[in-house]
Amino acid sequence: MGKGSDLGVDEIDQQKDTENLPSYTWEEIKNDKSWVVVDGFVYDVTNFSKKHPGGPKIIKNHIGQDASDAFKAFHNSNLGRVKKYMNSIRVGKVCPMTANIFEEESRDEINADFQNLKLLAEKMDLYRPNYIFYLLHFLQLILLDLVAWTIIYYSGYQNWFTYLFAAALMATAQAQAGWLQHDFGHLSVFKSSKMNHFVQRVIICWFKGVSADWWNFRHYIHHAKPNAIVKDPDMRFYPLLVLGKILPREVGLKKKKPMPYNFQQFYFFMVLPPLLLPLYFNFEQTYFLIKRGLVKESLWVLSFFVRWFIMFVPILGFGGAIALYVIVRFLESHWFVWTTQMSHLPMHIDHDKDMTWFRRQLLTSCNVEQSFFNDWFSGHLNFQIEHHLFPTMPRHNCYRIAPYVKSMCEKHKISYLNKTLTQAMADIYHCLKESGEMWYDAYNM
Numbered sequence: 256m257g258k259g260s261d262l263g264v265d266e267i268d269q270q271k272d273t274e275n276l277p278s279y280t281w282e283e284i285k286n287d288k289s290w291v292v293v294d295g296f297v298y299d300v301t302n303f304s305k306k307h308p309g310g311p312k313i314i315k316n317h318i319g320q321d322a323s324d325a326f327k328a329f330h331n332s333n334l335g336r337v338k339k340y341m342n343s344i345r346v347g348k349v350c351p352m353t354a355n356i357f358e359e360e361s362r363d364e365i366n367a368d369f370q371n372l373k374l375l376a377e378k379m380d381l382y383r384p385n386y387i388f389y390l391l392h393f394l395q396l397i398l399l400d401l402v403a404w405t406i407i408y409y410s411g412y413q414n415w416f417t418y419l420f421a422a423a424l425m426a427t428a429q430a431q432a433g434w435l436q437h438d439f440g441h442l443s444v445f446k447s448s449k450m451n452h453f454v455q456r457v458i459i460c461w462f463k464g465v466s467a468d469w470w471n472f473r474h475y476i477h478h479a480k481p482n483a484i485v486k487d488p489d490m491r492f493y494p495l496l497v498l499g500k501i502l503p504r505e506v507g508l509k510k511k512k513p514m515p516y517n518f519q520q521f522y523f524f525m526v527l528p529p530l531l532l533p534l535y536f537n538f539e540q541t542y543f544l545i546k547r548g549l550v551k552e553s554l555w556v557l558s559f560f561v562r563w564f565i566m567f568v569p570i571l572g573f574g575g576a577i578a579l580y581v582i583v584r585f586l587e588s589h590w591f592v593w594t595t596q597m598s599h600l601p602m603h604i605d606h607d608k609d610m611t612w613f614r615r616q617l618l619t620s621c622n623v624e625q626s627f628f629n630d631w632f633s634g635h636l637n638f639q640i641e642h643h644l645f646p647t648m649p650r651h652n653c654y655r656i657a658p659y660v661k662s663m664c665e666k667h668k669i670s671y672l673n674k675t676l677t678q679a680m681a682d683i684y685h686c687l688k689e690s691g692e693m694w695y696d697a698y699n700m
Contacts, residue, residue, distance in 0.1 A: 278350040285319040290346070292321045297347040313476050316486045316607070324369070324612030325479045328646050368663055369613045369644075376645060376656050384444045384649040392435050396462060399428035404566055407579075411570055422579060426586035432462050433591065434634020434650075440471050443649045456555050464559030468552050469540040478646055482599055482619035483607040489595070490604060495526065496687065499604025503690045507697025517695040520687040532588035533581055594632070597623065597679035598639035601686040602672075614669060616643040621672035623679045625654055632676075640671065 279297055284290050289301040291314065300307075300314050307314055317325060376382065403424035410417040439455035442448055456467045473488050480486040484502055494513040497503040503516065514522075544553050567576035603618040610618070623629055623637035630637060635650035641657050642650065664671040674682070 276345070277347040279347050280350045284349070288318060290319065291317045292349055293323050293326050293341070295349050296345050297349065298341060298344045299346045300344065303344055312472070313479050316476065316480050316483075320609045324366075327373075328478070328612070329475060365611050365613050365667055368666070369611075372656075372659060372663060373645070375659060376648065379655065381645075381648055381652040381656055382443075383652075384438075385651055386444075388649075388651050389435070389438070389444055392431065393458070396428045396432050396435065396458075399424050399431070400462075403428070407567070408570055412575070419582075422582045423586060425579075425583045426590065429463055429583060429587045430590045430594075431631075431634070432458050433587075434636070436463070436467070436470075437474075437634060438650055440467065440474065441646050443647050460552075460555035461558045461562065464556055464563070465536075466540045466544055466549070466552055466556050468547075468549055469543045472543070478643060480607055481615065481643060482602060482604045484605065486607050489599065492527075496523065497690050497694050498600065498686075499690060500693060501605050503694035504697045507694040508700070510698060512698060516691040519691045520684050523683075523687055528589040528592040529585055530588065531592055533584035537584075593680055593683070594634075594636060596683055597676075598636065601679075601682040613644065613663070616640060617664060617669050617671065619643075621674060621679065622657070623674055623676050629676055637676075 276296075279290075284292060284297060289299050290297050291300055292298070300318075303314075313325075314322075403421040406417050406421040406424070410421075412418060436455045436459040438444055439451045439458065442451045444454070445451045452467065459465045459467050459470060477487050477489045482490055482499070484490060484499075490498060492498060493502065493506070494511075496514075496519050497506050497516050506516075540556075543549075544556070563580060564573070564576055567579055571579060598621050599619060602621060617640060620639040620643050622640050623633065625637060635653055636642065638650070638653035638657060641648070641653040641660055644660060645653070645656065648656070661671045663669075
């Protein structure tokens with residue numbers, strides 16, 4: 256966070272005596288429309304939310320709540336530097352013992368254990384990246400792309416088998432680029448935020464043709480409130496789909512029927528996997544760039560299409576280059592949807608309940624068994640639980656903290672789900688079917 260009115264650092268404010276700050280009860284904090292809590296202090300984010308580098312939405316989603324864990328999770332690499340800007344928007348502190356004592360004791364115990372878990376991760380040096388790992392994954396992208404281009408250069412449309420094989424190789428490169436830029440977007444590789452963002456732009460903008468600013472804006476909100484109805488952009492599928500066990504009943508009782516949700520487990524296959532990337536995401540990011548007037552970012556995205564047309568127009572013609580792009584995005588979209596949704600869609604989906612960071616991530620995420628293929632195929636998102644708990648941890652280290660996370664879950668009797676790849680994907684169908692049936696029952700009551 257930063258300064259509310261002018262982002263400057265006032266030395267006098269830094270020395271402010273916190274003992275003289277007014278105390279506020281949680282009821283007062285929740286009733287105010289501009290306060291968030293971090294480490295027991297109350298901050299007025301009215302002005303700063305508009306200037307926040309991650310956008311105002313992620314801050315507004317925590318209004319009236321304790322944002323301590325989210326704040327630390329997203330600022331892990333520059334926590335000390337960010338904290339020095341916060342005194343100027345500090346307006347008070349939380350009055351102790353203002354909530355249910357048993358609930359607070361439970362939250363405090365979970366929070367204390369999680370803080371110890373984060374200290375353990377630092378002690379085990381799990382935030383140290385393996386640069387060879389990231390270099391090899393980047394070289395993988397270049398190799399796959401060059402092999403695919405070479406195949407098309409020598410065969411073109413003459414052999415449809417080799418053409419589609421080349422398209423599949425490019426879709427693989429695009430999917431793997433998505434997983435690779437993910438770490439740089441989370442500031443998991445370099446100590447410098449600027450360096451992380453630069454490399455992320457090279458991968459996601461120049462290599463994939465996707466806006467880094469758009470992706471970061473969308474993805475950070477998802478991480479802060481996973482599976483929260485309305486607040487998580489990855490769960491905004493209504494009116495196309497009704498997800499979880501809360502929304503289907505709410506929509507059904509209101510007698511709303513924009514879609515035949517009792518068949519959503521079938522039409523899901525024809526809509527979301529094939530169309531999310533080539534159609535919806537392209538529209539959403541274009542709207543995002545135009546609305547915010549991001550000229551420099553738009554030029555970064557444009558550099559991909561310049562590269563693409565230089566590579567393929569001389570071989571396939573303008574229309575052929577466009578057709579190849581659509582085919583590659585179509586294939587990649589299936590890969591992306593199944594991989595990202597298998598860990599969240601079948602999990603708990605509800606309105607924001609202001610749970611502890613640890614409990615929320617465990618309720619809304621599940622893992623997929625570790626194997627060389629699963630790690631590569633999912634970009635280590637098979638460790639979705641650990642990634643959500645420690646979003647700035649390099650992905651290749653998630654498996655090392657996993658046993659300790661599981662142990663903490665056992666202590667607090669919180670479910671820790673670890674599925675096979677086939678079970679995780681099959682559960683997408685099952686959860687859609689269950690939600691659709693719940694809507695149907697409520698609609699016909």
